[in-house]
Amino acid sequence: MSSSLRLQKVEKIFKRFDVNGDECLSRQEMANLVTAVNPRVKFSEEQIKAILDEVFRTYANFIDGDKGLRLDGLLRTYDDGAGDVDRDYRALGMDLGSDSASEEEEEEVREEESRDGVASGRKEDAISIMNESPGFGPTKWQQSVGSWAVSPNNGIVYNDTWRLIEDLEILLRRVAVKLEAKRKAAGKEGGNEEAKPVEELGSEYPSFQKSINELRLKADVSRNEEEAFDAHMAMGRTLFEHGFYEEALISFKKARELKPLDVRPHFRAGNALYSMGKYAEARNAFEHALDAERSSSPRFASLLPQIHINLGVTMEADGMLLCACDHYRHAAALNPAHSRALKLLGSALLGVGDYDAAVKALTDAITMKPDYADAHCDLGSALHALNDDDRAMGEFQRALDLMPGHLDALYNLGGLLRDSGKFERAAEMYTKVLGIRPSHWQAHLNRAVALLGSGDVDDAKKSLQEAFKLTNRVELYDAITRLKMLQKKPKGFAALIPSPQRDSDREAYGMSPIGSGATEATTVVVDSSRFQVSTSKTTPRQWMAHALHIRAFQRHTRLNRCDVSMISREIEEAKQKSVSKAELEKSLRRMLHFLGAETFQESIKAINQRIIRVLDRMGSGRVDLGMLFAILAPLCAGSVEKRKQIVFEALVWRCAGTDRIAMTDGKVYLKLLRAVYIPLHGASDLWEVHGEVDPATMSYEQLLEMFDDPDWGFGVMATLVKLESGDRERHGGLACAVCSYAIVGSRFKEVTSEFNLCSLCYSEGKVPANVKKEEYCFKEYDSEADAVKEKLSFLVSR
Numbered sequence: 001m002s003s004s005l006r007l008q009k010v011e012k013i014f015k016r017f018d019v020n021g022d023e024c025l026s027r028q029e030m031a032n033l034v035t036a037v038n039p040r041v042k043f044s045e046e047q048i049k050a051i052l053d054e055v056f057r058t059y060a061n062f063i064d065g066d067k068g069l070r071l072d073g074l075l076r077t078y079d080d081g082a083g084d085v086d087r088d089y090r091a092l093g094m095d096l097g098s099d100s101a102s103e104e105e106e107e108e109v110r111e112e113e114s115r116d117g118v119a120s121g122r123k124e125d126a127i128s129i130m131n132e133s134p135g136f137g138p139t140k141w142q143q144s145v146g147s148w149a150v151s152p153n154n155g156i157v158y159n160d161t162w163r164l165i166e167d168l169e170i171l172l173r174r175v176a177v178k179l180e181a182k183r184k185a186a187g188k189e190g191g192n193e194e195a196k197p198v199e200e201l202g203s204e205y206p207s208f209q210k211s212i213n214e215l216r217l218k219a220d221v222s223r224n225e226e227e228a229f230d231a232h233m234a235m236g237r238t239l240f241e242h243g244f245y246e247e248a249l250i251s252f253k254k255a256r257e258l259k260p261l262d263v264r265p266h267f268r269a270g271n272a273l274y275s276m277g278k279y280a281e282a283r284n285a286f287e288h289a290l291d292a293e294r295s296s297s298p299r300f301a302s303l304l305p306q307i308h309i310n311l312g313v314t315m316e317a318d319g320m321l322l323c324a325c326d327h328y329r330h331a332a333a334l335n336p337a338h339s340r341a342l343k344l345l346g347s348a349l350l351g352v353g354d355y356d357a358a359v360k361a362l363t364d365a366i367t368m369k370p371d372y373a374d375a376h377c378d379l380g381s382a383l384h385a386l387n388d389d390d391r392a393m394g395e396f397q398r399a400l401d402l403m404p405g406h407l408d409a410l411y412n413l414g415g416l417l418r419d420s421g422k423f424e425r426a427a428e429m430y431t432k433v434l435g436i437r438p439s440h441w442q443a444h445l446n447r448a449v450a451l452l453g454s455g456d457v458d459d460a461k462k463s464l465q466e467a468f469k470l471t472n473r474v475e476l477y478d479a480i481t482r483l484k485m486l487q488k489k490p491k492g493f494a495a496l497i498p499s500p501q502r503d504s505d506r507e508a509y510g511m512s513p514i515g516s517g518a519t520e521a522t523t524v525v526v527d528s529s530r531f532q533v534s535t536s537k538t539t540p541r542q543w544m545a546h547a548l549h550i551r552a553f554q555r556h557t558r559l560n561r562c563d564v565s566m567i568s569r570e571i572e573e574a575k576q577k578s579v580s581k582a583e584l585e586k587s588l589r590r591m592l593h594f595l596g597a598e599t600f601q602e603s604i605k606a607i608n609q610r611i612i613r614v615l616d617r618m619g620s621g622r623v624d625l626g627m628l629f630a631i632l633a634p635l636c637a638g639s640v641e642k643r644k645q646i647v648f649e650a651l652v653w654r655c656a657g658t659d660r661i662a663m664t665d666g667k668v669y670l671k672l673l674r675a676v677y678i679p680l681h682g683a684s685d686l687w688e689v690h691g692e693v694d695p696a697t698m699s700y701e702q703l704l705e706m707f708d709d710p711d712w713g714f715g716v717m718a719t720l721v722k723l724e725s726g727d728r729e730r731h732g733g734l735a736c737a738v739c740s741y742a743i744v745g746s747r748f749k750e751v752t753s754e755f756n757l758c759s760l761c762y763s764e765g766k767v768p769a770n771v772k773k774e775e776y777c778f779k780e781y782d783s784e785a786d787a788v789k790e791k792l793s794f795l796v797s798r
Contacts, residue, residue, distance in 0.1 A: 009089050010075045016092065024067035025074065027052050037088040058302040060337045157230045164218055165234050171211050172242050178204065197243045212239075212247055216254065229258045236268055245275045263292045263300040267307055274310070279317045286311035305331040309341055312348070319600030321351045322585040322608070339368040343375040350382050351601055353609040358382040373402040377409040384416050392416055407436055411443060418446060423453030441470035523738050524769050531765060531776055534751050538780040539719050543710075544746075545763035547719035550677050551727065553610060554635045557603040558595055560724060564636035564646045566591045567629045571653050578622050581612065587625070607632075611676050626654035630669055631676055634717055644707060648700045663696040666703055673714055722746070722782065727759075731784045738766045747787075748778045 017025055017033045025033065031048050043051075055077065056063060062073025078085050156162055179200050198205055212235075219231035236251030249272040256265035270285035289307050293300060312327035328345035331338055346361030362379040366372055380395030393416060399409040414429030430447035433440055444467035451460035467473075531541040539547070554560045570587050579587075585604060592600055611631055615623050629650040633643050651661045651669060698706075707713045727745040734743050737755035748762040749755075753771045757778070767776060781787045 006078075006085055007075065009085050010078060011071065013085075013088060013092065014071050014074050022067050024064050024070055026068040027056070030055065030069060037083075037091045039091065060335070156234050158227050160222065160227060161231045161234050164215060164231050165238055168212075168215055168235060168238050171208075171215075172238070175201070175208060176242075196245075198246060209247070216251065219254075225258055229255050229262070232258070233264060233268070236265075236272070240268070240272055240275075245272045248272045249276070261292050261296055263289050263296060263303055263307070266292055267303060267310070270307075270310060270314070274314050274317070279314050282314045283311065283318070286314060305335040305338055305341065308334070309338075309344065312344060316348065317597060318589070319595070319597035319604070320582075320585050320589055321348045321601055321604060323582040324348045325352070326580075326582045337368060339365045339372060339375075342368070343372060343378070346375065346382070347378045350378055350385075351605060353385075353605045355382045355385045359386070371402055373399045373406055373409070376402065377406060377412065380409070380416075381412050384412070384419075389416055389420060405436055407433060407440075410436075411440070411446075414443075414446060414450070418450050418453070421453070423450045426450035427454060427456075439470060441467045444470065522769050523766050524772075525765050526767060526776065528765055530774065531762075531778065534777050534779040538748075538778060539722070539746070541763060541765060543716055543719050544759060546678050546716045547723055548759060548763050550635070550716065550720050551723045553606060553677070554720075554724075557606050557635075558592060558599065559603075559632060559635040560637055561594065562591050562636050564633055564638035564643050567633055567636065567646050568649060571626070571629065571650060574625060574653075577625055577654060579625050580622055581608075581616075584612070584623050584625065584628065614672060614676050624654070626650045627669065627672065631673055634673070634714060634720075640717065640721055644704060645700070647707070648703055651703075658697070660697040660699055661703065663698050666698050666706060670706055670713055677714070678716065723759075726782050729783045731756075731781070731787075734784075736761055737768045737771075747781045747784075749781065749787075751777045751779055 013033070014025065017029045017036075019029060020026075030052055034048065034051055035043065056069070059069060059073045059076060062070050062076060064070050077083060156165065175197070179197065182200065201208055215235065216232070219228055219235065222228040222231055232251045232255040236248045236255065239245075239251060240248035249269055252265045252269040252272060255262075256269060259265065266285050266289035270282045270289060273279075273282035273285055286307055290304075290311070293304055293307070308327040308331040312324040312331070315321075315324040315327065325345060325348045328341050328348060331341035332345060335341065342361050342365035346358045346365060349355075349358035349361060359379065359382045362375050362382060365375045366379065369375070376395045376399035380392045380399065383389070383392035383395060393413065396409050396413040396416065399406050400413070403409070410429050410433045414426045414433065417423075417426035417429060427447055427450040430443045430450060433443040434447070437443075444463045448460040448463035448467065451457070451463060528541050533540060570591065574587070576583075588604065588607065589600065592603060595603065611628065612623055615628055615631075627650075630647045633646040633650060636643060636646075638646075647669075648661070651665055652659060654665065655661055708715055708717075710716075723745065729745055731743045731747045734747065734756055735741060736743055736758040738757060738761040741758060743756060743758045745759045748757045748759070750757075750767075750771070753773070753776075755768060755771060757766070762778065781790075
């Protein structure tokens with residue numbers, strides 16, 4: 001049929017139902033259209049509402065305000081295959097008069113019908129406009145099926161499929177009755193939310209499975225491939241809605257075998273796999289759905305944004321936020337009015353530390369959907385990260401107004417109040433969190449910090465003990481011990497006013513995150529020039545400060561658990577030297593495969609904020625992979641020599657075809673290394689090197705010489721390696737003279753006054769206020785065994 005004839009038919013249908021002549025079809029006018037072109041179907045109000053909701057959501061770009069669907073929107077529904085123009089035209093008893101089709105055009109219509117309808121020619125069983133409903137009135141079972149059954153593009157097409165689903169619904173109803181009886185007998189009326197129906201069925205599952213297989217056989221013997229496909233898809237969706245994900249997956253796989261290029265079975269299989277917790281397989285299914293969409297007709301274009309969203313959510317479930325961001329951007333680009341796509345994008349950007357971009361995306365989502373509680377909560381977190389606390393508090397409060405029991409909003413508002421010094425109100429927020437989820441150990445810990453700030457030491461100790469019971473973290477045990485110790489001292493708790501920044505530092509260094517342990521009255525900070533070392537083996541204060549910060553980053557990212565040889569494997573498999581952030585994240589996920597999703601997200605956030613931002617200074621979204629590997633290698637697990645070899649290997653890989661690296665590349669690398677890990681040094685002239693033309697090259701030995709240079713290279717690595725091997729070392733219960741914590745890691749003893757400092761207080765230049773000297777001379781002990789050996793040597797010498 002010619003496009004002009006098709007347009008004339010759509011225009012006549014449109015004008016018939018545009019009763020008020022406003023050139024738009026309202027919801028009521030659309031309902032009249034759907035009912036008129038399906039004269040044999042008696043729709044329920046719920047089914048009509050579901051159809052209209054789907055149409056107005058799918059074709060939102062063609063909706064003119066409150067007026068309704070425009071003519072171009074109706075035409076688009078037909079173009080997408082949601083209905084058949086000729087069938088609807090005939091159902092309405094309309095004709096074009098003098099403009100009727102020629103004999104040749106009518107023949108073309110018949111050919112199209114034989115191709116696009118039913119292969120058997122049974123047109124009464126095919127779908128009509130925007131409903132995909134059967135050609136007979138809905139039974140009580142049909143009315144109980146989800147709204148998907150009558151939705152455009154994705155619903156049930158054939159009569160036989162409806163009959164099959166009726167049988168399946170009867171079976172599922174019987175199963176539901178049995179399960180409810182079992183629950184009542186076990187005293188669990190209402191069901192266990194965490195239990196799967198398959199698990200609850202127990203020994204009766206094989207019988208249920210046999211019945212399902214019998215229904216599948218009926219689908220397999222359908223009169224043609226189209227009907228079999230329709231039946232398996234409908235069975236899969238019905239089983240999915242009842243929580244039988246494994247059985248649903250089998251049905252979707254059967255449908256996929258029948259139509260491997262159809263988007264829907266891949267998409268639905270992905271949903272089932274995600275619900276089963278099989279994220280890698282779900283990701284593959286969604287990626288196949290995208291491939292199928294590229295090679296198929298535009299009929300399923302409206303499903304594309306949802307595929308990208310579900311793929312993004314699946315990526316998030318595996319911790320891959322940068323990849324998820326890419327898919328959320330695609331979804332938002334395809335459907336700019338998709339508030340959920342923008343919210344998910346904003347939340348993912350928040351997760352990787354791109355706070356400004358997160359604020360924009362979340363603000364856009366809220367503009368479209370002002371009552372979006374989750375978006376308000378995440379916007380509050382992003383604003384708090386940007387130190388815009390007044391607006392952040394307003395967003396948290398808005399989220400709580402919309403959803404009073406919003407757990408994340410309560411918890412994050414508690415953090416904002418704690419950081420602002422409003423400890424009593426912060427403690428109230430954490431108490432509300434624990435009322436909703438008593439096992440929230442972070443809420444117990446932060447409540448303890450807030451209670452200490454408000455002076456309620458007894459309740460703080462109880463909260464700490466609860467957090468320790470839930471986690472068994474040694475840092476919390478140390479904090480409890482310290483509380484008991486200070487409880488015996490007059491005014492001892494004055495030293496426990498929390499300092500959020502120092503708390504986070506102590507936790508990153510593997511120390512207890514409760515309070516600074518010192519006040520201005522008991523501690524002074526002296527200039528670094530007044531800190532001297534007694535032997536060359538004692539680490540200078542400034543180098544210890546750098547090493548502690550690098551070690552904290554190393555522990556936070558878990559790079560110390562990643563064997564450096566993994567970088568070699570990634571280099572061998574890499575196809576490009578410059579990659580997108582999403583591709584880089586996939587590489588890092590393989591390297592840190594042993595991490596859970598949440599922990600990997602924390603690692604990516606730290607790497608993004610500290611390394612990727614430096615490498616992608618211009619915001620291109622691409623990263624020099626070889627340079628990044630060279631920067632990561634010094635912090636990975638393995639011998640020092642092996643790490644340095646991998647650094648050189650990564651740099652050589654960037655200069656393919658040689659066993660040496662350019663002198664300029666070596667200089668740029670070392671400046672980048674220092675800019676990332678020692679940001680106060682080497683960053684000022686970092687970008688001056690770019691653009692230099694130096695034909696000279698350097699060997700591995702030359703790079704080592706530059707690498708080990710304490711002033712221009714990465715000489716701090718020796719101190720870092722010392723921390724790696726000894727930062728869990730304890731010293732017989734000796735406490736730091738400044739923070740009062742048991743010393744863990746290196747101990748620094750002032751040789752004349754004989755007070756001891758922990759690594760952190762030493763690196764910060766803190767000394768007890770009652771010990772006033774022009775210079776302080778320290779000796780470092782890696783372990784208590786070193787101190788004992790020194791004493792024995794002294795006694796022997798006497």
